[in-house]
Amino acid sequence: MYVWGAAAMLTLYDTRHELDELLDSHLSQTASLLLAGASQAASTHEIDAPSLHRYAPKVAFQVFKENSLTVHSVNASHAPMSKIGSGFSTIELQPGVFWRVFGIYRVDGNIQVFVGEESGARQDILYTILRSVLWPIALALPILLGGSWWAIRSGFSPIRNLKEAISKKQASPGLSIEFLDTPAEIKPLVDELNALLKRLNKKIEHEKQFTADVAHELRTPIAALKIHLEVLTAELGPSHPNLHTIQTLHKSVFRTVRLVDQLLEMARLDDEEGYEISWTTDVLLAAESVAADIANQTFQKQQTLIFNRPKDETGLAIHLRSELLASLIRNLLDNAVKYAGSGATIVIEVRRDDNHVVLTVEDSGPSLTASEQEKLGTRFFRGNRDSAVGSGLGWSIIKKIVQLSQGTLSVSRSQSLGGLRVDVSWRPAI
Numbered sequence: 376m377y378v379w380g381a382a383a384m385l386t387l388y389d390t391r392h393e394l395d396e397l398l399d400s401h402l403s404q405t406a407s408l409l410l411a412g413a414s415q416a417a418s419t420h421e422i423d424a425p426s427l428h429r430y431a432p433k434v435a436f437q438v439f440k441e442n443s444l445t446v447h448s449v450n451a452s453h454a455p456m457s458k459i460g461s462g463f464s465t466i467e468l469q470p471g472v473f474w475r476v477f478g479i480y481r482v483d484g485n486i487q488v489f490v491g492e493e494s495g496a497r498q499d500i501l502y503t504i505l506r507s508v509l510w511p512i513a514l515a516l517p518i519l520l521g522g523s524w525w526a527i528r529s530g531f532s533p534i535r536n537l538k539e540a541i542s543k544k545q546a547s548p549g550l551s552i553e554f555l556d557t558p559a560e561i562k563p564l565v566d567e568l569n570a571l572l573k574r575l576n577k578k579i580e581h582e583k584q585f586t587a588d589v590a591h592e593l594r595t596p597i598a599a600l601k602i603h604l605e606v607l608t609a610e611l612g613p614s615h616p617n618l619h620t621i622q623t624l625h626k627s628v629f630r631t632v633r634l635v636d637q638l639l640e641m642a643r644l645d646d647e648e649g650y651e652i653s654w655t656t657d658v659l660l661a662a663e664s665v666a667a668d669i670a671n672q673t674f675q676k677q678q679t680l681i682f683n684r685p686k687d688e689t690g691l692a693i694h695l696r697s698e699l700l701a702s703l704i705r706n707l708l709d710n711a712v713k714y715a716g717s718g719a720t721i722v723i724e725v726r727r728d729d730n731h732v733v734l735t736v737e738d739s740g741p742s743l744t745a746s747e748q749e750k751l752g753t754r755f756f757r758g759n760r761d762s763a764v765g766s767g768l769g770w771s772i773i774k775k776i777v778q779l780s781q782g783t784l785s786v787s788r789s790q791s792l793g794g795l796r797v798d799v800s801w802r803p804a805i
Contacts, residue, residue: 434491440485474493475491475497533561537564589635600628656693657692658692658734658801676718679720685724685726691727692732693732693803695779703772708736711738721739722738731801734800737792737797739793782801783801
């Protein structure tokens, strides 16, 4: 658009210049003819030249012989049109009306000729020329813009198709990107992307297989180690001086088992990312099941586990696979059991709040500082509570599941118990 405007201004300037040159030459030629005719004329009395054209009032001339006006147009006054005897000048003959005047003087007859043209007439001619030049351009401009837009859109449509095909690969396990009518210009790009996806898929499959092999190989020796430790503990008896060492080994083995399980769970969660969530699970039923499983741990640590049921137990289902929801609740309760301390109170609650399903777990143990709360979810971060048996992956798993289920996670200090409070909320499944 700016280019068209600049071209129009350039056309205006160039046309105005050429038009002035042309009409100035006409004035000079007319003056020459009048001068030649006046030299041959014998009349000495004043003559008014008749007006023969509708544009005649826009043109005027005067012929002076021996300082006397002999011939002039009807619209010319008796006074000389210009003070400049020879050459061009622009004169305001009437208020607000400018004329372009050319004067010529012949010495050998004492003859002075003035020929003038109203400047407005030149503007009219200029605008007429520009209108005839620019209106086809103005008419063609929308067509050109529309054609350019269509050409650019058509040219980039394969790129858009490629982008859509790549975005769909996030939700499908295919090995290659395929779409119809691939232009020759981007076919090498598509081929390279497909080759890259194939290499990445091989690496991912290799890592999955490696993780499965490690899990299989580690579980067997760890299980055997646990059995040997239990046998050794039974043989040594409760009064043996090395019993504390054996119990420490028991904790280390348990921590190793938990670490392996959570690493495998993190690997499975990475596989879940990018897939559409189509499952529905009742949060209340899942929380009841996990709380029942973990009740034995709270009993051993002399803790009180309170389960607050909602008055209305309907509409508590969310879009999340039952195994993942159970893992999230189990990790929340595991953290509360491990870090709240002996004799602590742990409360788990499921409710509807502002059109959301909310799961709350809070305890009476020591809370976390603001800096520690910010680091929650960092893998292997356990804060200042390393005395408890853990791997530091529980919060990473919790955050990952909340992210996959498009939920909201908040951590704060419990107002009623004084310890840590965790709230997880989801939009209910319709």
